[in-house]
Amino acid sequence: MPLDREQLRQAGVKALQNAEQLIEEAEILYERERWPRVVFLCQIAGEELGKCFISLTAIVRIVNGTFEEDVYRKRCRTHRSKTGMTDFFESLVFSEQPLTEFLEQRKGRIERFESLKLASLYTDFVADVPVSPNELIGRELASGMLLLAQNRVKHFGLAVKPLLDRVLLESLSMEEFSRFEAEHPELLALVNRRQNL
Numbered sequence: 001m002p003l004d005r006e007q008l009r010q011a012g013v014k015a016l017q018n019a020e021q022l023i024e025e026a027e028i029l030y031e032r033e034r035w036p037r038v039v040f041l042c043q044i045a046g047e048e049l050g051k052c053f054i055s056l057t058a059i060v061r062i063v064n065g066t067f068e069e070d071v072y073r074k075r076c077r078t079h080r081s082k083t084g085m086t087d088f089f090e091s092l093v094f095s096e097q098p099l100t101e102f103l104e105q106r107k108g109r110i111e112r113f114e115s116l117k118l119a120s121l122y123t124d125f126v127a128d129v130p131v132s133p134n135e136l137i138g139r140e141l142a143s144g145m146l147l148l149a150q151n152r153v154k155h156f157g158l159a160v161k162p163l164l165d166r167v168l169l170e171s172l173s174m175e176e177f178s179r180f181e182a183e184h185p186e187l188l189a190l191v192n193r194r195q196n197l
Helices: 005-031 035-064 069-076 079-094 099-119 139-159 166-171 174-183 185-195
Strands: 124-126 129-131
Touching: 005 035, 005 139, 035 069, 035 079, 035 099, 035 139, 069 079, 079 099, 079 139
Parallel strands: none
Antiparallel strands: 124 129
């Protein structure tokens, strides 16, 4: 049986709740000065926020008849897709950067976040020298990542959580979606372009 609006809504709500819990755990590790793991949990919290936004856009796709469950499931299981969606949300809501610049720089940002996540968890080589996460990630980086993650959760809670309201989503009709689409064509074109990248 295919996923429905309520299942996608629950997925979004639970992803947001999990992101909040991951940040709480990162705060505990910060107090214990476990810098690399703080960064790792903050990165994973960002991916959960991406999953939350992916679930919200999937609901819109059900309404407009373009939902593909296999694409949704793949995106929810792909680290770069989730990180990219969080990056997209932040750029959409907070950036004054022109769209072309945003799209050009997006891939580099996602790659840096993915590299940082791996460096926070695994021993690796840097210029043929073995290094541990503790040698690469210190207090300053952990502090910056924790602040970023806390702000992300706060802003997602303010901007996205109300959109996951059950009554709102159950009442969304194709007519209302079409009206919104006509009023905001650039926003939906941007979301569709981002989801197809």
